Amino acid sequence: MKKTVFFGALTAAGLAAGMASAATLDDVKAKGFLQCGVTTGLVGFAAPDANGEWTGFDVGVCRAVAAAIFGDPTAVKFTPTTGKTRFTALASGEVDMLARNTTWTFSRDVDLKFEFNGVNYYDGQGFMIPKNLGVTSAKELDGATVCIQTGTTTELNLADFFRKNNISYEPVPIETNAEGNQQYLAGACDAYTTDASGLASTRATFENPQDHVILPEIISKEPLGPLVRHGDHEWGDVVRWTLNALIAAEELGVTSANVDELAKGTNNPEVNRLLGTEGNLGEMLGLSGDWAVNAIKAGGNYGELFETHIGENTPIGLARGLNAQWTDGGLLYSPPFR
Template sequence: MKSNVCKLLSTAAIAATISAGAAASTLEDVKAKGFVQCGVSTGVPGFSNADDKGNWTGIDVDACRAVASAIFGDAQKVKFTPLSAKERFTALQSGEIDILARNTTWTYTRDASLGLDFTAVNFYDGQGFMVRKDLGVKSAMDLDGATVCTEQGTTTELNMADFFRKNKLSYVPVVVQKADEALAAYDSGRCDVYTTDKSGLAAHRTKLADPSAHVILPETISKEPLGPVVRHGDNQWKDIVTWSMYVQVNAEEMDISSKNVAKIKSETNDPGIKRLLGVEGDMGAQLELPADWAYNIIANVGNYGEVFERNVGPSTPVDLPRGLNALWTEAGGIMYAPPVR
């Protein structure tokens, strides 16, 4: 009897193993349907935002376009699913989306307990507070008794509670489901303060009737490393999403951009650049990608500096400095990528 039970258990284990092995990988699924399904925000200018014609732009949008370029050689082979903060992780866990690129903070709990993996940081950020200039508030330490609006299901709620508790300040939270609802509550005067990541404050301020009437306070109360997220267990897919970002950072280091990449590819004698652009080596095959996968990312989407400047840089309404997001070779920058070799 014991022997038969062991045989049954062994057979079941083998069947489970075969079934798991036969399951299609995310890359196979994406190739079969012909596009990447990308979960994004419901609208954060500079990160993921749709215009009135449904055209999506932003740093997070470009993260997904980079992956599409790596796989298909076409940055347009992406479909976008707008998600609230409350919906985002469930959508990824259930397989509704292939990548979550929604200005999402990498934390221990999210990485360890949700069945998800963070890939590479595409924006180093921190939480702050925005108030109306006419309140005369100069510091977050002056917010005792304030009513504070924020979005549900975010690290922002916890950071806000920690800040006020640590500094022995009282506050009244107004927590709503979507970022636009939080902004609308703040704009209508329902709360004195709006809090989220500082990049989000700068982005959402552009939506207000008079952006100049609002000020972002100087304090940064948290670390918010933002980046794309994938399901745990598919290491190949995680590597593809991660290295699609690293390619862009390496390209900026090497002074390769969308404008000069074709010329450099045809003329370079640099072994590192040849490997990056698929002229030499076997880099694409290691991820089951075409030899020119990295070239296509740079040609179609640009290097990291181009992505930053196009979406949130000083020439845009969001008007953010590079700061921590400058290359590690620049003063104050920590943006760094492993080498492609």
């Protein structure tokens, strides 16, 4: 008798777990497109162009995932989210994944019940000040007014940094990067702090960029990456390994230009496994064998995405820095495809 109850409970628990977890990939396949949460606009990372098409570095990740699933990088719909609505949009199931330069932190991962699927940009918080202020280190900013975006990790980092160094500051809260840009130029704050990538791209739009300096201190670690809801590991794996495929492709020299050629078979077994000519990695993910080929063709490998949207030849002009491959002294390190 007791045994029956136990088995019954087990079955019920199993069913419940099955319903809670196995859904997303099947749901996405059934509806025929990926619903991806992005920012309402961040230069280089996600913004619609003059024709209304979303482009950018984060958008590239969404398109790669869509291409891996459907073979079609346009099978994706974008939900713009703000810093305040992004997590509810993901938790309530409005979006399937979030690629919205979101910092991977302990509490977001554990407490908010999300699963980060890797890092597509290693960032860190910095300070920008007008040159004529004559400050050379962030530690000299005692008593300064600082423009800071609310609802972000930068706000907390700033408080930590000033407390640690026992100096005071006055925050000027702002809502978006554009607003911060404007407040800073209008002199409403002495310093503007946000992720260093944001500072560089903001400074690039100034009329006289040489009048402003970015201080050398980087006061935080900001690993930005795509995330999904907790509890659906199959779906999380699809996103994680699509991102890894883009990173590995750069390391292995697979680009959008030569991927068709290489997909016919090469002497490098890892390339063959990645591109599906050897083994059945795609099948294990529940995708087709050429999933990685499609993902790479969508916007190119990681390096190509970087160069197109935020690299040194764009107005944003970011150097690879920490975001170089591990073989070049950066932090990008994809686990092996085996």
